[in-house]
Amino acid sequence: MVVFGNLSQFAALVFSLLALVFTLLGVMRNDARLARSGARSLLAAAAFTTFASISLAGLFMANEFQVEYVASYSDRALPMFYKMTAFWAGQKGSLLFWAWTLSFCAALVIYSNRRDADSRTTCYVYLVLAGTLSFFLFLLCTVSNPFDLLAFIPPDGQGLNPMLQNPGMIFHPPTLFLGYVGFTVPFAYAVAAMVTGHSDASWIRKTRAWNVLSWIFLTIGIILGGQWAYVELGWGGFWAWDPVENASFIPWLASTAFVHTAIIQERRGIMKVWNMVLILLTFTLCIFGTYLVRSGVLQSVHDFGATGLGGYFLAFILVTLVGGIYLVAGSYKDLKTPNVIESYLSRESTFLFNNVILLALAFATLLGTLFPLLSEVFTGNKVTVGPAFFNMVNTPLFLLLLVITGICPLIGWRKASASNLRRNFLRPALFGIAVLVLLLLFGIRHPYALVSFSLCGFIAGTILLEFVAALRSRDKNPGESSWSAGPRLLWRLRRRYGGHLVHLGLVLMVVGITGSTALKQEAQGTLTRGQTLQVGRYELRYDAFNVYQKLNRTVYGAQLSVFNGGKPLGTLEAERRVYINAKQPTTEVALRTTLRDDLYVTMPGIGPNQEITLRASVNPLVLWVWIGGVLMVVGGIIAIIPERKRRTTS
Amino acid sequence: MNMSFRSGFPAFLALLVLALPVRAAALTKTEVVNNLMCYTCPQEHLANCQCGGAQEMKDSVQRMIGEGKTEQEILDYFVARYGEGIVSTPPRRGFALTAYVAPYLGLCAGAIVALFLVLRWARPGRRDTDPKSVAAAGNGAPPIDAADRERVAQELARLEREE
Incomplete structure (x- = not known):
């Protein structure tokens, strides 16, 4: 099984490199046949990565302790259930899991493009996917091989770290990986759109499900990680601002910004350059997150220690960034739009400010995470950066984000009228003020708790009042009650209300986070x-x-x-x-x-x-953090269910 | 008046809530503990550390809060005992100050750029330079009066509700 796994891994690398060569030639010669060969090679690479993954899982099941990776993360007494999860418990296995997930995504992309006539675009997409997959398979085959053997056969393995023997181990790492890996697909489409000059919103439309799904998986991964830390680590919290936690949170912030502005490009055809920058940033930050766990440069509970992979990842990040910036700069003329918005008071402008705050949060978190290194480089002192720093710097930014989350839905697309805005704003603001008064009456004096809960009341008020208003206008249909119209309205406008559900989930999470930290x-x-x-x-x-x-x-x-x-x-x-x-x-x-x-x-x-x-x-209120998380995920899923089935004619 | 209310009220509310005194509530143990490292496990933040030494430190924090000491006094106590490295928050001076200031400078710069772009894009005369509208005007399309504009705006709003 070791030989089979090893051979499969090498075969996957060979086919992935072949896919790279075919697609490269395909784009150079503009030859659709080469693109198809590239796709087939990529599918073969996916199949062999799957075989390699099955082999590693099999080695865990069979207690093959001569395999160094199996001996390090399993033992005979480990329940079968956790033997499966030990697959991604260490650096090497998780890297193989990353590669397998990416190859699976690539296969899905090929399947979804099976009838696509635009072979030039798909060829570029496959090129980026093959390039990324080749990088991971190269690392697996050369520097970090999970099938490496020990010189002797130990009688038993070292076992799985007890902290990893938790149901969280089943879903937290895979969902996080799916989130990280998923953004490779929109990134590949963005590159293809820039190179081919098809810079309209078609790449955004094509990758919308990928964007939102990757965002959903990243969200699930982060929330499950928090829940796991809460029940396992015993210190009573769910977020410690640990470098590796931050490494998943930073791309989440960038991707949240991207998911918002992608809507603007889809609806209004503007902000093309900005969306390219955001997807480049999101993808790079996903790789950066993967690098941080494997570099050994920062102390973390998740750290795999110094693995010797840091340099490779840094090089890959550098190539991605330089290449991405070069492409954005090169296609700037194509991407530039008339940039006409009809009023400074429009949803487009609030989305822009929402982006500024999200990226400021990402920057603050990134800076705090890297500050021990930066400080050592510039001053020679390695300072530590703990939770108090992140709470202090990020909390006001979060509150600002909440303010804009509440205001944004009150302002319509294109142009809001003054009277509309005033009417729309006042009533939810009253919700917020009512919450504030109630809290004061109940004797709560913690300033951040008061501000945060009031803003949550404001946002919830915005969403509920908007829904009621929409329901009323629907209720005019004869013979239809509000009760039956509600779910129908939610379903009919699922894209909009999916988004609102995500915001409502965020509100519940903030309520839980505030309650559990301020009132503990x-x-x-x-x-x-x-x-x-x-x-x-x-x-x-x-x-x-x-x-x-x-x-x-x-x-x-x-x-x-x-x-x-x-x-x-x-x-x-x-x-x-x-x-x-x-x-x-x-x-x-x-x-x-x-x-x-x-x-x-x-x-x-x-x-x-x-x-x-x-x-x-x-x-x-901790339970509300998890309920809010579930609502965010459900909202995201509802938002990506296609609204209308298109009839295709033969 | 309407205009100033419209743009001013949200900003006023945001400022009001953000301006609430940060230290109005009683100091909690968690707030202080979040600033410290564990003295027995130097790589561990005190908040997350479960060892006996960490518990001693947390108990000391609780006792000092009970004695009415401020956060700074408690931190100074630990610095005097274990040195600067016991504090897990970068000092608010010198190079470390950039960690505190840079995100807000970034926020301000981003907000200014966004504001500049929004104002430029929404400039009333801007639409006249839009090639499509220029072309439309050249084709002899009749000028749109205020009433038509209002109707279009209403229709767009209705469509958005429907969509």
Whole structure:
């Protein structure tokens, strides 16, 4: 299986390089047959990358510990379920997974273009895809081969890091990769549009599903990562501004800007240059994110350490950036539009400002992430940049973003009239003010919480009032009730309301983030059996201590009864786990989740007489972060369902 | 008046909410802890670290908040004990100041460029230079009066609602 995997990987590289040569010749000679050969080679590369991936998965299943990668991330006791996920637990496997995802995307692009007459454009698209795939396959075959063998056969592997033995491991890395990889396709189309001079909105229309889907996957990946950190790491938060977290957040911000301005180009035919710059930036930042995890230049919980790949990635990023800038500059004349907008008070202009804020956020996060390096280069001092810095610099920018998220839908395309805007603005603003008054009445004085919640009220008011207004105008149809018209309206205008749902999801997330950070309550204590610990509105009583074996671990669990004002609410088990082959015990979070708050309990210490140290916190509104995340994803999916089926005539 | 209200009110509201005093609420442990590294695990941010030393530091922070110390006083205490490296926030002086200022300079520059572009693109005389409208005028198309313009605007608004 090792030989088969290795050969498949090399065959994939050969076919990918062939695709590169064919497509290159195809564009030079303007020959459709060469483009088709390029596509076939790319499909063959995809097939062989799939075989290589299946081989690696098979090696994990078969406990082939002579394979260095398998021995490093698996052991005999590891449940089958996690053996599959160990595939992307390390640097080499995740790189193969990246390549496989890209080859799969390339195959989908080829399939979707099977009847496309514009062979020149598709040839350029395949060229970019083949180039990117060749780069990853080259790294796999030369510097970072997951099929490398050890000189001996160890009796067992080193096992999977206990922190990675979490359901989050199934979906978080693959969705994040899909997000990163997905943006290669719109980037390839953008390059093709610039080179061929077909710079109208057709490339945006063709890649809209790719853009939004990649954005959705990136969103899912980031949210799942947060959820995983929350339940696994035990420090009670879901976002630590860790360099690698930031590395996924920065392209998310750039792609969010792109998803917005792509709409303008699609509807109004303007901002062509800007969209090219944004997709170039998004793609480069995706590669940069991949580089950051593998370079070893920054300290991070996700870091694979110094892998020797940093230089290759930097070179690839440099080539992409220089090539991209050269293309944008070269096709500037084609891309330049009359740039006529009818009023400074139009949605087009608010989108422009939304872009400025999103990119300022991306820049602030990038600068903060790289600042330890920059500081070392320029001053010789390696400063550390922690969460307080990011919170301080980014929070006002986020609030500004919320302001513009609320204002944007109030302003129509092309030109808003003063009376419309005033009428549209006042009522949602009243929503925001009502929220502010209510919070003050409930005794909340945290300034950022007040501002953030009020802005959330404002945005939610904007969206709800817009929907009600649209519903009213629909309700005039005879025999149609508001109840039946609502879902129909949502479905009929799914592109618009999908977008609104995304914004509503963002509002819920901000509510959750603000609540859980600004209004958190904490307590800590050492308890013997029967003793209690009060945290916020909850009381925890330590009832029993259990020790038992489960799968590949020994569990030391403290059984706790939860009360609220004397009323029993159930039990929780805070655990310390000792995994087979793990050097240190790990802490498992006990969690009681409600819509109002989370009771979050960890057990950092166990005494000789089974007295336990408990650390508990009440994290308000956390569930809304995840509900908001789901809503963002659902909204995104609704927005990309095609609105009308086109009939094709033969 | 309408004009100034229209453009001024959102800006006023935004300024109002952003101008709320940042330190009006009581200092929380998390706010202070977010500024510190763990003294036993120098690569770990204190907020995320679970070791015993980290817990000691967090307890000290809680105690000092209880004693009514300010954030700066607490940070100074840790700097005096463990040195400058214990603070995980770049100092607000010298080169490190750029990390704080640059994003806002970028924001201002971006906003100015965006404003400049929007005003230029939306300049009333600009449409006359649009080749299409010039061509249309050359073909003897009748001039559009204010009422027609309003009708077109209404129709466009209606279409947008429909779409």
